[in-house]
Amino acid sequence: MLYPPFTHCQNQTCNHRKLLKPSFNEARLYTLHRGVLPVYDISLYCAKCLTRYHATYSVTNAENPHATRDFYLHQGSFVHVYETVFVEDALCDFFEQQMCHSHSSSTILARVYNRTLSRMTSPLSSKLNPEITREMVLEAFFLHALLRRCQQAAILLSIPHGRDQDHRLDQALDDANARMAGTGQPQYAHACDHCMQLIQGSEGNTIGFIHGGVTDGVTLGHTCCHVPYCQVRLNSVKDRYCAVHSSLADQCAVEDCTELRIAPHLTCAGHRELENQKRHEYVEKSKRKTEETRRLQKDSVGTAAGQNTQKQKKTPKADDPKKPKLRIARNYTHNEQLFIFCCGVIVSRATFFVAEAVSAVNKFLKETFPHPALIPSHIFYDNACNLLKHIRHIGDDHFKDSNLVVDVFHSHIHSGEDEFCQKNCFPTLFPVLKTADGKWRLNSSVAEQTNVWFGAFQAMTREMSAIRYNFFLDEMITLRNEWMVSELDKNNTHPRLRDLAGIIEEYENSAMQL
Secondary structure, eight states, X not given: OBOOSOSBOOOGGGTSOBOEEEEEEEEEEEOSSSOEEEEEEEEEEETTTTEEEOSSEEEESTXXXXXXXXXXXXXXSEEEEETTEEEEHHHHHHHHHHHHHHOOOHHHHHHHIIIIISOOSSOOSSSSOOSOOHHHHHHHHHHHHHHHHHHHTTOOOEEESSSOGGGTTHHHHHHHHHHHTTTOSTTTTEEOTTTEEEEEOTTSOEXXXXXXXXXXXXXXXXXXXXXXXXXXXXXXXXXSSXXXXXXXXXXXXXTTOOSBXXXXXXXXXXXXXXXXXXXXXXXHHHHHHHHHHHXXXXXOOOOBTTSSOSOOOOOOOTTSOOOOOBOOSOEEOOEEEEEEETTSOEEEEEEESSOOOHHHHHHHHHHHSOXXXXXXXXXXXXXXXHHHHHHHHHTOOTTTTSEEEOOGGGGGGGOSXXXXXXXXXXXXXXXXXXXXTSOBSSOTTHHHHHHHHHHTTHHHHTTSOHHHHHHHXXXXXXXXXXXXXXXXXHTTOOOEEOOHHHHHHHHHHHHHHO
């Protein structure tokens, strides 16, 4: 039996009125160690304020179309996913860790649970399906993670009661995404001996410190509007245009063609043959990709954005007319930009819609480190020289106290005739980055290593809405950071959270004295 945590109404106007009118609903509780348990969800009612109390939330005036589910600040040991589905916290944690560290999809997790953990030797005597589904796994993940974030921020979660399940969490997830953007990661203030090191003088005294991080892009994205630079969200991941540009959906999918398409096709009569040819190419490409996947290793990974991700363009014959460009596939954002401390802790993430342009990277870095006092002493980037050129061109002095350096892994590409890079961004220009025996103090290749892990979420997130996509990736980063910090602690690198307010105050006091 799953009861509400209260026997009396919590509304102050009800004078601690006793809750009555119990309602019994048959349900299933999915647990990690005890399998699937048949339970009854018992709710109690206050006739004065029209509030019904469930095991994890209450609803006031449920018939009102604007009614909300108000979750309790202190939850029990399970989450109420669907009307007849409860999932134990321990099982939610298991699902989250499997997603984070082994990139297990919700389909695989549901299959594994039903085959090994459900502990059902015979069907339960109920009309309810005892098997967990991929949808249940995903909803349990999002609700459990959302409740955890709200509890950490001391925020009471409130979601629509009458809205359909697919979008019930959207506004709450979007609010959580806004809190996480830029400086919201719990490990944002992280420091350890692998990313921040004191520099000793010739007499053994401390003469300064270095603090390093790396930014890089990973080819990963969510569906977006076909209109370039449009960032209005799609109503559905299947849509090609947002609500603002929805009228273009009736137009021929060939670029610069103003004719209307003839449903159910995406092109006009004049470009029908081109559409059929393109669809045939997609089918053949899908077959080849499936065959290649079978031959590759089990764990596929993403690619660093901007690195050999674009196919070489074929040079058309001189006598061949230029083929019209047909866009029938869904459009995806360009890449995810990460900032990672040199120890492997991911500090920030942002979606780049069109390209990994240096102007976008500059904006991302300023949003990640809004105050100059927070900027690491050395920022590694594979295109640091062009980023520095852009910053100097626009006269931006936000990074005047930091050094933009090409990471060691890509430094050989910038050698030779790139005089600006040789004089400003080449890693050998900064002796402080090396120890006395010639070893690099900071791991500037940490982004390449992190990209392997992060890029593997491409398949898992491909069909997610933009809101869920962002929440999911931020949660994966948070979970990985927790593991990373625990590993750093085991290796005696002294992971800690810095007093950022104190650092900013000290910086501003020093600036006033100059």
